[in-house]
Amino acid sequence: MTEVDIAVVGGGIAGLGAALQAACLGRRCAAFTGGVPGGLLLSIESIQGLPGHPEGIAGYELCPMTQEQAMDAGAQCLPDEAAALVPTGNGWIVRSVAGSERGAEGSVRARCVILAPGSRLRELDVPGEQRLAGKGVSHCASCDAPLLRGRAVAVVGGGDAACQEALTLAAHAAEVHLLVRGAALRAQAVWQARIQAQRKIVCHLQVRVEAILGDATVRALHLSGAHADGMSELAVDAVFVYAGLTPNTAFLDGVAPLDAQGRIIVDATLRSPVRGLLAAGNARAGACGQATGAAADGQAAAWAAHRFLENDAWPG
Ligand SMILES: Cc1cc2nc3c(=O)[nH]c(=O)nc-3n(C[C@H](O)[C@H](O)[C@H](O)COP(=O)(O)OP(=O)(O)OC[C@H]3O[C@@H](n4cnc5c(N)ncnc54)[C@H](O)[C@@H]3O)c2cc1C
Structure with missing residues (x-):
């Protein structure tokens, strides 16, 4: 089984941003990115509202570039979908859909998990x-x-x-x-x-x-x-x-507290009430719904995870 400090679930801009930041902080990081990384932004012709890009940038350019950046920094990107999270004494095991057939080989053990599964069009x-x-x-x-x-x-x-x-x-x-x-x-x-x-x-x-x-x-x-x-x-x-979004959080039912819309509940530093579980991007309660906000969430969650690994402190 792969062992890391931080596992990330989600291959959108929040998950890739988290993986990039975790790797930059020197943490061993594995990200379940699903079959096609990039999330909702991947098919957007011109992403608007990104600082420094007045003309916008295509999602099919930004997303692979961010994934490459995260991998160059040392993050592992696994083209699998996370199916379940199992608590262990000192962290979590993340099992993947494909990995369920391969047993432990397809699973990742981590001290903490950043949940960034985003949402899908309703x-x-x-x-x-x-x-x-x-x-x-x-x-x-x-x-x-x-x-x-x-x-x-x-x-x-x-x-x-x-x-x-x-x-x-x-x-x-x-x-x-x-x-x-x-x-x-x-x-x-x-x-x-x-x-x-x-x-x-x-x-x-x-x-x-x-x-x-x-x-x-x-x-x-x-x-x-x-x-x-x-x-x-x-x-x-x-x-x-384009009539609204549904968070991709069904696999977290009973694992992490969700709000009435199915979004993961977090505090101001993106920690959920469950020790070792953080959330970033569109799937977390209170997200702004914008790409820059999701990327910043990924970074902030990676920093919060890094601090947790240093001081072992969790609220509550
Ligand atoms: C049509 C459209 C246009 C938009 N245009 C803009 C724009 O111009 N500017 C802007 O700022 N924002 C825009 N947005 C909003 C932007 O897309 C979102 O804010 C951003 O994509 C959120 O990123 P995310 O990583 O949280 O989630 P997502 O983009 O939803 O990515 C989540 C990823 O995780 C994967 N995933 C889900 N479950 C699992 C699992 N269990 N295991 C592994 N992977 C999983 C998903 O398949 C997906 O690839 C637009 C949105 C839409 C729908």
Whole structure:
């Protein structure tokens, strides 16, 4: 079994940031990064709001670069998903999904664990969504936008991600319908201003998608709500769903305390109430939901873990 000081669970910017910082502090560190490291940022064409990158940077550049940086600093990146955490007398064993078949070989023993499993895009849970997934129902605007040149598309959601991806689509599609459940957009002012300035984007407030229609591919959406022109069917060739996030914390049930949304509860130094377990990034309660914040969380959690390894002190 691999033995380290700090194990990290999660291959997004928070987990990679934690692994990088832990290695820089001279700690033996192994990170379970899942199959494809990078997390939600990996498919973002231009990550906005990063200090020093006024034009943004592509997720597919930033994420592999950060992973390489962590590995160059000495962190091990394991392309496995963590399936379970088992407490030992003096720390934790992290078992991986693939490792369960290989026994101890696929497990990591560590004094402390930084949990950074992030979150995934929520589904609408409406008829047609599963059947037409990959046939016009998508969670990746940058991947599919070039295929939709001159077409009509819809984006579901009213937050930053929905606005950002609507703008990505507007660079290719003929019209983009932004379908918002609430009475106003929730996105930061900077995104709202850009949405207003893009004439291809039509914003529909207080609408709900009830069903996704189509045989081989998406043909239309069935809508309900107080939309301006009273339509009940909107003809589109694709629909992109950015209607909230669900934390990837099911595997922690009964191990670490979670809040009502399933996020890991931590104190100001990112320690959970359970000795040796810390959390960073989108999966922890109170996260700001931004890339810089997630990376900073990873760093801060690695420092807190480093101090714990020095002084063995834990609150409570
Ligand atoms: C469409 C969209 C656009 C965005 N654009 C921006 C932007 O422009 N600027 C910005 O600042 N923020 C942006 N964000 C927010 C940003 O993506 C998140 O703040 C950031 O990705 C959070 O990083 P994270 O590491 O906490 O989680 P994630 O990015 O979710 O990464 C977690 C990773 O851990 C993996 N994982 C989960 N469970 C396990 C497990 N058990 N074992 C191993 N690995 C596991 C996941 O598969 C994933 O790869 C955007 C988000 C979306 C959805």
